[in-house]
Amino acid sequence: MRLATTCLLLIVGLTSLPTASAADPIIPPGAKLEKLFDGIVLTEGVAVAPDGMVYFSDITFSHQAVTKTGAIHAGHIWKYNPKTNKTKIFRSPSGMSNGIKFDARGDMIVCEGADYGGQRVTRTDMKTGMSYIVAGMFEGRKLNSPNDVTIDLKGRLYFSDPRYLGHEAIEQPVMGVYRIDTDGSIHRIISDAGKPNGVCISPDQKTLYVVSNDNGATGFERLGKAEDAKGPVAPAAPLRKGHMALMAYDLNDKGEASFRKTLVDYYPEDGPDGLIVDATGNLFVAVRSEKKPGIVVYSPVGKELAYIKTPELPTNVGFARGKDANLLYITSGKSLYRIRTNVTGYQLPNSK
Numbered sequence: 416m417r418l419a420t421t422c423l424l425l426i427v428g429l430t431s432l433p434t435a436s437a438a439d440p441i442i443p444p445g446a447k448l449e450k451l452f453d454g455i456v457l458t459e460g461v462a463v464a465p466d467g468m469v470y471f472s473d474i475t476f477s478h479q480a481v482t483k484t485g486a487i488h489a490g491h492i493w494k495y496n497p498k499t500n501k502t503k504i505f506r507s508p509s510g511m512s513n514g515i516k517f518d519a520r521g522d523m524i525v526c527e528g529a530d531y532g533g534q535r536v537t538r539t540d541m542k543t544g545m546s547y548i549v550a551g552m553f554e555g556r557k558l559n560s561p562n563d564v565t566i567d568l569k570g571r572l573y574f575s576d577p578r579y580l581g582h583e584a585i586e587q588p589v590m591g592v593y594r595i596d597t598d599g600s601i602h603r604i605i606s607d608a609g610k611p612n613g614v615c616i617s618p619d620q621k622t623l624y625v626v627s628n629d630n631g632a633t634g635f636e637r638l639g640k641a642e643d644a645k646g647p648v649a650p651a652a653p654l655r656k657g658h659m660a661l662m663a664y665d666l667n668d669k670g671e672a673s674f675r676k677t678l679v680d681y682y683p684e685d686g687p688d689g690l691i692v693d694a695t696g697n698l699f700v701a702v703r704s705e706k707k708p709g710i711v712v713y714s715p716v717g718k719e720l721a722y723i724k725t726p727e728l729p730t731n732v733g734f735a736r737g738k739d740a741n742l743l744y745i746t747s748g749k750s751l752y753r754i755r756t757n758v759t760g761y762q763l764p765n766s767k
């Protein structure tokens with residue numbers, strides 16, 4: 416395993432670059448996917464702060480990230496500086512951080528998962544460095560494994576709470592989506608999304624997009640591995656996959672959600688992971704299909720508009736800001752990538 420602290424700036428070979436034509440308005444012809452960094456196990460949750468720094472999680476699965484001395488990596492948040500092309504640790508242990516977003520104040524919102532993680536949502540004041548728990552329990556019981564988070568214009572947080580791995584007890588009766596109001600109260604607003612993963616609010620605030628990626632297990636690391644498995648966590652016995660879909664929920668002014676439509680059904684292939692939107696409302700979705708891994712761009716009604724092939728299964732995406740607002744960062748496998756697009760990413764207006 417490599418602990419790179421400098422930008423690798425490796426260009427992926429032409430055979431693995433995204434294709435684009437002159438008629439493609441989203442991905443420029445000849446755009447190159449640029450590899451920036453290699454981490455430990457699984458990079459996730461890439462988000463760009465108001466100052467342009469890039470933060471992303473490294474989820475160090477406890478059954479894989481074991482050192483020669485038997486110590487286990489405790490999860491990390493990395494910080495990549497586009498000006499210096501260097502990457503360094505921002506926080507470790509990370510509470511097994513997964514999804515990361517920045518609110519209108521510039522504070523960092525982090526979903527911390529299970530597997531020796533915090534099982535909570537935290538907010539970090541980026542000026543003081545102090546962190547605060549904004550959600551750790553619901554109805555007096557621990558959350559499953561907060562995964563991804565999105566924020567509306569009123570400052571309310573919405574996060575998904577599935578469980579994919581970890582030895583901790585599962586105390587919630589469902590894998591749902593929750594809303595945290597500005598007064599700190601927590602509300603379960605979706606319980607019919609299968610195993611919810613990525614969440615994202617549309618720029619007009621009327622739609623909450625939710626991804627379901629139901630792999631059929633709540634602790635895949637405890638199922639053993641097939642001897643001839645290609646992947647590092649393939650179970651020895653087959654699993655029955657559940658809902659694998661990109662869904663749209665109507666979101667009202669109160670922050671209540673009601674199911675509208677399944678935009679894309681990926682079954683029997685795996686469903687997506689994280690997603691974001693651009694300024695016009697198009698979705699950039701990290702699709703983890705073995706047959707077509709990469710970032711797929713959809714219209715708000717689920718029509719495929721563009722495709723960025725990734726060399727590994729992708730996990731999440733995040734747009735840069737300012738003059739680089741069309742620069743898309745991608746976490747895939749254990750790496751961080753970026754690519755230039757022809758669109759501008761959507762960001763919350765700065766409240767400062």
